[in-house]
Amino acid sequence: MSAAGTAAIYSPMGASSRRRVITTPEGIALPVTVASRGARVGALILDFVIQFLALLIFTILMGWLFGGLMDVIEGMEDQVAGTAEFLIIIYLIFLFLMRYGYFLACELGPRGATPGKRITGIRVAARDGGRLTAEAVIARNLLRDIELFLPLVFLLEAPGGAMGNAGFAGLAWFLLFMAFPFFNKDALRAGDVIAGTWVVEAPRGKLAETLSTQGAASGTSSLTGAQYEFGEAELSVYGEHELQTLERVLRDGTEESIIAVHETICRKIGWEPGAGDERAFLEAFYAQLRARLEGGMRFGKRKRDKFS
Known part of the structure; x- marks a missing residue:
């Protein structure tokens, strides 16, 4: 379906508070159910667990590879330094891909969902009823730094006073982003508002x-x-x-x-x-x-x- 146009969104009378009907740009009315906040939190936790396990396995693999290479080039200091730098670069690239590429690659796929979202039965969708575009997925995921990762830094640093009053002010600001889904009936993140997306319960994958x-x-x-x-x-x-x-x-x-x-x-x-x-x-x-x-x-x- 085309992403052009604006969808009409309303709640059918007598339906669940999370039930919505979207009218696509082609004039087709489709019933959807907005994902619960609990399902979204559960999906995020599962994705973080998957990322952590992948990082742990990759770290062990890199350590084993480095140890094997050290045995081969023992006594050659120049080669040791060069090998270490190369492996560090590979490791940093993997960290970058896990932080940004994981969510982007999964949500740009045909299912519009990460493994965590698939397990909890939810997916990302365009609020206008059209196709989920790459621009929308990139926008909603880039804002995750502001909504989640930076708040974690403030939560760790601000209480100790190391960042002064600015740390506490920043902490309060970013906590507002974290609470944003509770301020609207569709449980939208700030990233969803910017990208024009929402998270809905996924329809059955098989007919x-x-x-x-x-x-x-x-x-x-x-x-x-x-x-x-x-x-x-x-x-x-x-x-x-x-x-x-x-x-x-x-x-x-x-x-x-x-x-x-x-x-x-x-x-x-x-x-x-x-x-x-x-x-x-x-x-x-x-x-x-x-x-x-x-x-x-x-x-x-x-x-x-x-x-x-």
């Missing part, structure tokens, strides 16, 4: 068994008897991401969202949208698109979304 669309794959509407058959060119415009979106709409969407999605798909594939048989049309399109994508996967061909 459940086919929806109640018996007969839909054949394209026959049980309501009107109309035939819905879609050609290769019409089914090729969408991929797995859009299929999952359509599944959520058919499962949880309102009548208004079903009508909006029906009109959007008709415009996309060049059909004239009718009225009164929208669900039958979407069920037929869903069933035939799913069959096409699963057939392609059996031959090692995947279409992750409409852009691929």
